[in-house]
Amino acid sequence: MMHRMAKRIPLPLEIPAGAIGLPTRGAEVTKCTLFHTGDKDPEPFSRLFDLAFPADVYKYEGVIHPVDPRAPDIRFEAGMPLEWNGKLIQQGGSGVNGFVPPSCMPLHGQDRERASALQQGYAVFGSDSGHDIINGNMLDCSWMMNQECFENFAYHSLKKTKDVMVYLTEQVYGKKADRVYFYGGSNGGRECIKAIQNYPEDYDGAVCFFPVLYWVLKVLMDARNGWALEETGGLNWIDRGKWENISQVIMDICDGLDGAEGHIISNIKAASEKRSEIEAAVRKIVTSEQFGMLEMLASPMSLPFPLAYGDVRLPGYPVFEGTPMFSHFEALAEAHKAGQRSVSDNIMAAVFAQDPDFDTHQFEPEKWKDRIREISRWMDAYDANLDAFAKKAGKLILVQGTVDPQVTYHGTVRFYEKLKERYGEEKLGRFMKFYLAPGYGHGTDGTFLITSDFLSALDKWVEEEKEPENLVVTDRSPESFGRTRPLYEYTYYEGQGSID
Template structure:
């Protein structure tokens, strides 16, 4: 890896003709470096006031914006290997344009060319507000990506009445991770450069292009502050960036991050094996799935003091797992119908609930993946997660090709199968069910190698914390896609490394009872995460130990939750919201305290 050096680069074409200088401080590295090299320590910098009177960027005009079309940025201004970037279109969007909620801004679309001619390009969008506040928000993706992240949308959990980051004056940008396709289509990963781009490199390349563009057009040396926001794969994206390029960001907001990405995909494979091996004896139909979830809810709903369709005291619920499973067992263990679960079906539930232990180490020494809260309030099927379950077709799985009719396979197994076929074996006909995730045999080293490209599990955040970087982090306890326990495990590793006081100075982690993945679960909170993050970074205002959030989920007729009306505190881990009782109104956040008992 070459030493870092500042670099100035002029944008060619019309941009250069306009006399706009691109000032990009590039790291100069030729390879994506591992987080273990980020060992620099420094005194945290003084807080910068974003409204400093010395900040006076040039006015962004319509002619300057449109003049960007067909101009380019050389590969030398992008700190990872690429073929350079080209702006394919640029136009000023007026605040008065139909359906535009983002104010006046310059919308720039473009591509980053690959080094490998067989690899796809990276598509990006950069949005530059006419009234720039000097800051930016980089937005992460989801699933296998393949869809352009525009940076035009509100943040996760943003109140309906709040302005988007772009409307607030932040420059925003995102990309498609370097390929086009559905978020469950992993075929792009058969190409090495496309896989590396998805792993994290497309994010850095897009960031560098955005920095060159912003510093040139606004005529500043660098933005005042930079933030990354992302959920699921996007949460992994945010962590990967501050683990590898901590100098680029001042704060990140992450929700349900798929940080242990390889562990997640291995757990997907394990679920498929539980369901489909042994002639499909472990498969659980929709009726039995509902029976399972209702049994858990009936046993655990009141453990937090309130009968509201939300399990907040997850630890106490998990302590009853054995009794819950025993109550569901068919007499003799054989499948006798929809009123009980057979031993094979109970084994599927147990495999999902328990951590996946690996007999080898992934990148950064990871040897497990957290279990799911399927026995503690996880949503898996109707009414809040109809598309994610064990397979909605009541006739059961179709052997031997369980993907021939995708309705017979859960979404989780489909993604795990795609990962095994294209990330690992590069064989579209490979039978994923033949691989034991705990002991993958000949594929073990390949799995380890790929984990170094895709996972965000390094606990070395020295450089990010030293510069004053902050993390606000949420994860729903009802998440049916990414294990909540995978977030807890990583948080605990950070505490072990930096001490509780060290982590308290830089990280706020909140679990959200009843919240699933995306728009699932009986509780979807509403709060202004960007305001909390920027306030902490820029003014030193620490987020509260509990955040009052209003539920925005539409109430389902079949559940007893206070959806659509209730407010709850989001409690700082490891506490959870406990109902105070005494006739207090359960629709008020003040009727709950954050408890660890």
């Protein structure tokens, strides 16, 4: 039921620093544009994906001013539908952020056949977290050397942007929001968890996809994998065609382990037990150097000391369980072919060493232990303490794919196990649901691109205390578009019933 009609307010609107819960020099709303249903969004990111507004919306834009004048402003956008349902959705970013997520952008995993968030009356907002990569070099991470800019990227921008949106909402709609949800994937998934860990009173619920929980260990692991590409002068590089061959070999061995052949490896436990058979079959179609690269990708990243929240180890990518790594691998390979450092190398130089010219090959973790732990405190999100969020009756839906080439599902499972150890399965289930989706990758890859109505599942759980159940996901993969299957809480398909 719609509550309020949006109005165009006089601009510029100055938002005082006192309205924002973290230090700033205040904020300013500078622009308002009315978009009607079907109008294209002219912003650069939106033009890349030909995004249009699905409802009549006022798009408000503005900036949040940092305390440090050397740090960039935080740019934000708020899509505020003319007919508002009283609820807000904060969108997370992706990668290293640096762009404002368009409010008309479809939410991760949300069924495109259903009404979008804006169509349902949600006001949707997000920010660039305080730096800009659209007009710069995406590989350049030197902005992280500014402490306030780095802290904004870590998670402070989430609170600042949310508080600005609360203030703006009252101006545009004349009332406070009834509910605030967070929705994000990848780095936006990491932001999602950091938000409910650090600002639990600000959020009623969250939907989180494939979060980069172990940020520090992932950076180190991806840098290590990139260095391995250099060592053989290209002999271990694997092109897309070869990756497809490797994936098919593994699929031939594991597809039927769940009792049905649907080009999905659902029984991941049985697949992991086939490791020796899989390795033997893969060796027949790759060179020794390429197999060595596969072993490197699959190997864990470990440190000789605990990070901020206790862990020391991140499992490697599940390449021998059917994860096609070509998108992740090609990004590393292309950077090294062009003589460029990878994003991970640049992050290590800027964040750990605080020297953009630092030779990361000389990086010795033990020598940088205190700095690494400090960065872990800011960036890692695998802390199992969600006490305040649970006490507030917040709700979390967590979704991870088994063939994600960017975020190893083993890390997300480890996070869930830590939560279960802390709360027990029954108590945990009262505020969190974890879905491990077979065949699903990093949002745009995999053999089953899941979509469902995760937003409605969260909203009903929050508003009516109806726990998500009998979730059905629809496949948007071109090869198998439209097929459906149930999505179970952290389990795998064992062969009963139909896979469709």
